[in-house]
Amino acid sequence: DAGVIQSPRHEVTEMGQEVTLRCKPISGHDYLFWYRQTMMRGLELLIYFNNNVPIDDSGMPEDRFSAKMPNASFSTLKIQPSEPRDSAVYFCASSLTGRSDPLHFGNGTRLTVT
Amino acid sequence: GDSVTQMEGPVTLSEEAFLTINCTYTATGYPSLFWYVQYPGEGLQLLLKATKADDKGSNKGFEATYRKETTSFHLEKGSVQVSDSAVYFCAPKGGGSNYKLTFGKGTLLTVNP
Numbered sequence: 001d002a003g004v005i006q007s008p009r010h011e012v013t014e015m016g017q018e019v020t021l022r023c024k025p026i027s028g029h030d031y032l033f034w035y036r037q038t039m040m041r042g043l044e045l046l047i048y049f050n051n052n053v054p055i056d057d058s059g060m061p062e063d064r065f066s067a068k069m070p071n072a073s074f075s076t077l078k079i080q081p082s083e084p085r086d087s088a089v090y091f092c093a094s095s096l097t098g099r100s101d102p103l104h105f106g107n108g109t110r111l112t113v114t
Numbered sequence: 115g116d117s118v119t120q121m122e123g124p125v126t127l128s129e130e131a132f133l134t135i136n137c138t139y140t141a142t143g144y145p146s147l148f149w150y151v152q153y154p155g156e157g158l159q160l161l162l163k164a165t166k167a168d169d170k171g172s173n174k175g176f177e178a179t180y181r182k183e184t185t186s187f188h189l190e191k192g193s194v195q196v197s198d199s200a201v202y203f204c205a206p207k208g209g210g211s212n213y214k215l216t217f218g219k220g221t222l223l224t225v226n227p
Contacts, residue, residue: 004157031213033214033215042217042218042219042220043203043217043220045214045215045216048213050213056214091157091158093157093158097213098213099143099144099145099146099165099207099213100146100163100165100207102148102160102163102207103158103160103215104160105150105157105158105159106157107155107156107157108156108157
């Protein structure tokens with residue numbers, strides 16, 4: 001199993017530009033999560049999907065952020081327009097249903113907005 | 115909602131020292147409990163888990179016991195190695211329809227030779 005695959009690994013962009021982060025979950029997993037990690041706030045859950053449907057987006061910081069999951073094997077997190085305070089590492093994770101099933105994380109995308 | 119309290123880091127130990135990282139939690143329902151480890155520049159990896167009271171999760175010499183009465187899940191290792199240097203996260207996963215993990219702030223462990 002290839003695990004959760006995220007792209008790109010690093011993204012450097014200028015303030016005001018659109019940024020799209022991509023994630024391919026583990027095949028067969030029906031939950032997908034987007035987290036953001038910063039030194040100040042630690043790991044924050046932004047949004048999660050079940051069977052491609054967004055369940056809870058209460059962690060999305062503002063309207064500049066949007067996430068989609070058009071099919072079971074692909075999800076995107078978009079920031080438009082980007083701001084320097086969006087600089088962070090963004091992680092995607094997937095899991096099976098069930099309280100005992102762990103989340104499997106990708107290696108993250110390090111976003112730097114200048 | 116769910117919450118986690120981990121001991122403040124950073125923790126600095128010498129090789130072969132005993133490690134304890136404390137974790138207490140609040141969660142709805144009857145959660146499963148997880149420890150994750152994050153090495154520099156990488157994503158989080160599952161270290162161990164326990165799914166019911168008094169269960170002991172173990173992996174790579176690390177252990178943690180699910181203590182329902184004290185709502186705790188402390189991580190221990192008898193003899194740490196330099197390669198154990200990483201950030202450690204405790205996380206409950208709630209019961210019912212709550213399938214998300216709630217992470218603590220993480221504890222940075224540095225092991226010196």
